[in-house]
Ligand SMILES: [Zn+2]
């Protein structure tokens with residue numbers, strides 16, 4: 001008998017919605033980004049070669065499965081389903097609809113081995129820290145779910161050698177700090193990066209900036225980041241890849257010189273830009 005999947009006890013719909021919500025953007029013929037309220041999901045795969053398969057990255061906000069399926073079917077056609085769902089990490093805003101999606105499509109989920117405790121009901125994330133600076137969104141963060149979901153045997157660890165099942169051109173890069181098993185995805189051939197929350201292009205602590213999606217390079221969302229030294233090393237690692245295009249978990253995609261300059265600035269001024277001036281997880 002199939003094991004029951006469950007969300008955490010504190011799982012709930014959150015009514016925050018940005019101006020980008022419901023919109024999608026094709027960055028490359030096989031790379032598409034779509035905003036669910038305040039978080040981005042990505043689809044890797046060319047709709048003109050749908051039969052070759054495609055992969056979904058992250059699973060949006062709680063209660064967003066209908067919106068995700070609609071976005072998928074708009075891009076890939078009716079009844080299309082991914083070969084797999086990859087998770088950059090297990091925060092509520094990246095796994096919000098995962099159980100409905102797995103039930104609907106019956107596809108495997110992959111995540112980093114170190115993220116599995118948070119995806120199999122074994123461990124809760126450290127509680128969000130409302131004392132970090134940056135705005136009202138940070139203050140409201142205690143409302144955000146942090147209890148683990150349980151995907152049971154539906155979630156599998158990514159291969160340890162950096163390869164990604166079903167995406168031979170891509171590799172995963174361990175970018176911890178925001179969470180222990182956080183990953184980013186990179187394709188060498190055209191230097192495309194899906195950064196997850198390793199860095200984001202909006203100041204995610206500010207409700208105003210989240211709702212208006214004002215583009216601004218930022219470190220990982222402050223209220224949910226627990227290891228700032230690791231977070232710094234992860235940004236340095238991503239900058240060294242010299243990405244030409246980045247889709248981040250929050251904010252609008254960034255490209256070319258703007259991305260190069262912004263990443264350079266983030267690395268140089270990480271203490272100032274990224275790390276909260278005070279907070280539970282700042283030492
Ligand atoms: Zn996160």
Ligand SMILES: [Zn+2]
Nearest residue numbers: 091093197249
């Ligand atoms: Zn996030």
